[in-house]
Amino acid sequence: MEGGEWRNKIITQLQGRNKRETIAFQDIISFQSRLFDNVNTLRNENLQLTLVNERIRFSNTDSVVPGGNVSNEKVQSLEHKILKQQEELTSLHRTRGESAQQIISLNARVQDLEKQLVNKDIIISENAALIASLRAEIQMYENNMNELQGLNQVLRDEHQALQIAFASIEEKLRKAQDENRSLVDRLIKYKAKDADKMNEENDNFVKKKSDKVRKELEEAARESRGSGGSPGSSDDKAIDTLSYYAIVLPSKVALRFDAHDGEVNAVKWSPTDRIVATGGADRKVKLWDISKCVIESKGTLIGSNASVMSMDFDASGTLIVGASCDFASRVWTVNDQRIRHTLTGHSGKVMAAKFLGEPAKVITGSHDRTLKIFDLKSKSCIETKFAGSSCNDLVTSDGAGSTIISGHFDKRIRFWDIRTEMSSNDIMLQGKVTSLDLSRDSNYLLACVRDDTIQLIDLRMNTIVRSFSHDSFKVGCDWSRASFGPGGRLIAVGSADGGVFVWNTHTGKLETTLKEHTSAVTAVSWHPQSGLLASVDRGKRAAIWGDL
Numbered sequence: 001m002e003g004g005e006w007r008n009k010i011i012t013q014l015q016g017r018n019k020r021e022t023i024a025f026q027d028i029i030s031f032q033s034r035l036f037d038n039v040n041t042l043r044n045e046n047l048q049l050t051l052v053n054e055r056i057r058f059s060n061t062d063s064v065v066p067g068g069n070v071s072n073e074k075v076q077s078l079e080h081k082i083l084k085q086q087e088e089l090t091s092l093h094r095t096r097g098e099s100a101q102q103i104i105s106l107n108a109r110v111q112d113l114e115k116q117l118v119n120k121d122i123i124i125s126e127n128a129a130l131i132a133s134l135r136a137e138i139q140m141y142e143n144n145m146n147e148l149q150g151l152n153q154v155l156r157d158e159h160q161a162l163q164i165a166f167a168s169i170e171e172k173l174r175k176a177q178d179e180n181r182s183l184v185d186r187l188i189k190y191k192a193k194d195a196d197k198m199n200e201e202n203d204n205f206v207k208k209k210s211d212k213v214r215k216e217l218e219e220a221a222r223e224s225r226g227s228g229g230s231p232g233s234s235d236d237k238a239i240d241t242l243s244y245y246a247i248v249l250p251s252k253v254a255l256r257f258d259a260h261d262g263e264v265n266a267v268k269w270s271p272t273d274r275i276v277a278t279g280g281a282d283r284k285v286k287l288w289d290i291s292k293c294v295i296e297s298k299g300t301l302i303g304s305n306a307s308v309m310s311m312d313f314d315a316s317g318t319l320i321v322g323a324s325c326d327f328a329s330r331v332w333t334v335n336d337q338r339i340r341h342t343l344t345g346h347s348g349k350v351m352a353a354k355f356l357g358e359p360a361k362v363i364t365g366s367h368d369r370t371l372k373i374f375d376l377k378s379k380s381c382i383e384t385k386f387a388g389s390s391c392n393d394l395v396t397s398d399g400a401g402s403t404i405i406s407g408h409f410d411k412r413i414r415f416w417d418i419r420t421e422m423s424s425n426d427i428m429l430q431g432k433v434t435s436l437d438l439s440r441d442s443n444y445l446l447a448c449v450r451d452d453t454i455q456l457i458d459l460r461m462n463t464i465v466r467s468f469s470h471d472s473f474k475v476g477c478d479w480s481r482a483s484f485g486p487g488g489r490l491i492a493v494g495s496a497d498g499g500v501f502v503w504n505t506h507t508g509k510l511e512t513t514l515k516e517h518t519s520a521v522t523a524v525s526w527h528p529q530s531g532l533l534a535s536v537d538r539g540k541r542a543a544i545w546g547d548l
Contacts, residue, residue, distance in 0.1 A: 010128055014121075021117065028106050035099040042092040049085045056081070184497070188515070191472065191499065195515050249490065249502065250533045250545035253516050257295045257542055259286060263519075264536035265479060266310045269527045270334070272317035276525070276534045278542055279308030285322045287334065290532075293548040299337040303330050309479060310352045310393070314359040321362050325349035329364050331376065343374045345381045351479060352393045356418075357402070365391030365406055373418065385416055392479060393435045397442050397459065407433030407447060409478075413457070427462060429455060435481040439488040440528075444505075448482040448493055450475055456491075456505060468503045470510055476520030476538070485526045485533075492533055494521020500535050500545070516543045 056078050260280030268277045274291040275298055285308055287298035306325035313320050319340070323329045329350050331341040341362075343353075348368030356363045362374045371385040371394065389410035397403040404416040413427040413436070431451030438445055444465075445457040452475050454468040468491070476496035483492055485502075490511065492502045498517035503510050519539035526533055533545040 006128070006132070010124070013124070017120075021113070025110070025113070028109075032103060032106060035103065039096055039099065042096065046089060046092065049089070053082065053085065187497070188518075191497075191513070192515055195513055198512060249511055250514065250531075251512065252545070253514075253543050254293075254532070254546055254548045255290060255295050255544040256516060257288075258540050259288070259536060259542040260284065260540050262540060263522070263538035264540060264542060265307060265522055266322075266481065267523045267525045267534045267536045267542065268311045268313060268320075269525050269532075269534060270313050270317045271315060271528055274527070274530070274532075275317075275334075276527075276542075276544070277311050277313070277320060278536055279311050279322055280540070281307040283307065283324070285311060285320065285332070287337070288542075290544060290548065295544075301330075301332045301337055301339070303332075303339045303342070304328075306349070309350065310481075312354045314355045316359070319355070319359055321353045321355060323350040323353035323364060327366070327368075329353040329362065329374075331362065341374075341376050341379060343372075343381075345372055345384075346370065348390070351391060352406075354394060354396060356396055356404075363394065363396070363404060365394045367391070371404065371406060371416070383418070387414060392433055393481070395436045395438045395445070397438060397445075405436060405438075405445060407436045409433075411449075413445070413447060415462075425462065427457065427464075432478065434475060434478055435523075437482055437484050437491075439484050440486075441488070444484075444488060446482055446484055446491055448475060448480050450478065454482055454491060454493055454503070466505065466508050468501075468508065468510075470501060472497065472499065472513070473501050477522055479522065481523035481525075483524050483526050486528060486531050490526075492524045492526065492535075494524055494535055494537070496520045498537060500524060500533070502533075514545055516545075517541055 259278040260282045262281035264278050264280045266277075266279040269275070270277070274289065276288050276290065277285055278288065279285045283302070283304045283306060285301035285304075287301070289296040289298045301320070301322070304322065304324040304326060305328075308322045308324050310323045311320055313334075318334055319331055320334055321329055321331045327344065327346045327349060329343040330339055331343070332339050343362060343364065346364065346366040346368050348366045350364050350366045352365040354363055355361065356373060360376050362376065363371060364374070365371050365387075367390040369387050369389055369391070371387060371391060372381050373383040373385075374380070375382045385404075387406060387408060389408040389412065391406050391408055394404060394406040397405055402418050404418065406414050406416065408414065409432045411429050411432050413429065413433060415424050415426065417424055429447065429449050429451075430453070431449040433447055434450055435448040436445060443459055445459055447455040447457060449455055452469060452473055455464050456466040456468070457463065458465045472495065473493075474496040476494060480494060484505075485491060489505055490502055491505055492500055494500050494517070498515070498519055498521060500514040500517070500521055501510060502512045502514065514533075514535075517535065517537040517539070519537045519541075521535050521537045524533060524535045531546060532548070534542065535545065536542045
């Protein structure tokens with residue numbers, strides 16, 4: 001049995017240890033035994049000498065002559081013997097004392113060694129118990145290892161089967177992608193034909209409208225010769241209508257360029273200049289100047305450690321804030337392109353960042369389900385609002401920035417008052433909200449929804465007043481950005497097929513579909529004065545639509 005083997009092993013080890021430690025003291029023990037033997041011998045010799053001495057003393061007494069004189073030779077011989085015996089006795093006593101002292105020191109050393117031996121016995125017993133427990137633990141680990149090896153073999157077999165299934169599915173996917181690519185090419189050709197046809201119809205419509213306006217102007221001029229013209233007449237309305245269709249509604253690409261090294265996530269026009277900002281997966285914000293009717297790089301804003309997801313200019317156009325997937329937002333100055341503030345505190349990627357009423361405050365929305373308000377003067381977060389769902393976009397509904405509207409992953413639009421902690425109310429939609437945009441008069445809210453619809457909400461009644469959709473329109477990603485046009489009469493949004501859809505908010509009619517991009521359009525932005533439309537896609541391309 002294993003229990004008997006370890007006992008026999010321990011006994012054998014103890015015997016070996018005793019043998020090793022006894023050999024070390026064998027000379028001392030032998031020397032002590034010889035000393036004891038010498039002492040006994042000296043005692044016997046001493047006794048014999050004492051007897052001899054007594055005999056000599058009696059013999060001296062007998063040898064005294066009658067006259068009372070002792071033989072001098074015998075006396076001297078006896079004295080010499082006595083002196084010699086005394087010296088030997090003294091030497092023996094000295095040797096005996098030294099031997100006794102050595103015996104004492106050796107006894108003390110033996111006691112120390114016995115104590116060490118006891119301590120070593122204790123350590124050996126403890127180590128024996130530890131060895132037994134370690135053996136039991138080793139046995140347990142060996143059993144676990146055997147079980148894990150069996151499980152690992154099963155997993156390897158399953159992994160091999162899954163690899164075979166994956167290869168088959170991947171082959172099917174490749175065939176499906178090839179088929180899809182061919183279908184997309186055919187669809188793009190058909191869409192291009194439809195777009196050309198629609199552009200032709202729009203040109204005819206604009207031409208008819210221009211002829212009609214020209215006739216009305218001639219009639220108004222003739223009437224004004226007789227009765228005089230008045231402001232606010234039908235001529236002004238006709239001119240406004242012509243201006244709306246001829247300037248605001250884009251129909252062709254004015255400029256196209258590669259904005260970033262990777263996909264482009266955001267685009268935003270400056271409120272004061274013809275400068276458009278783009279943010280991309282290459283962690284940069286780039287500024288482009290088109291005031292000279294050509295694309296001119298105005299600079300690159302660096303500092304982000306991950307993709308830039310959205311941007312916003314302040315009202316003066318001197319500051320720009322960018323939200324990034326590295327859990328932070330940053331504020332740059334446009335003129336010198338230097339980073340001024342880094343706003344941290346979120347635990348998830350930041351999807352939206354906006355100036356809150358004034359350039360000194362910024363609000364951010366993140367996938368960590370919170371909104372944070374930062375004060376740029378104190379360089380700190382002054383308030384956190386817990387939304388309960390990932391925020392994809394947000395807007396502020398008044399100039400003072402007291403009301404915040406946020407769109408979320410849980411299909412809700414939440415309304416916040418900065419003076420309270422909780423949201424005042426919310427609106428439930430049919431899909432997760434990818435973007436929000438506010439009309440210039442702050443009366444209408446535009447929401448892009450993942451169910452491939454655009455919802456127009458009247459904020460005065462908190463109700464959906466119109467929904468925009470089309471068979472060809474598909475929302476391309478969770479951060480697709482829709483935008484109000486100048487005056488709020490047009491809206492634009494990018495589609496997964498690379499088209500830019502433009503609807504009329506008054507009639508709900510699809511005005512046009514702009515075709516230039518070959519990959520999903522992620523964001524669009526209207527210039528607030530000129531009516532130019534900028535669009536970017538996931539294939540690093542950007543386009544400017546309209547007449548420069």
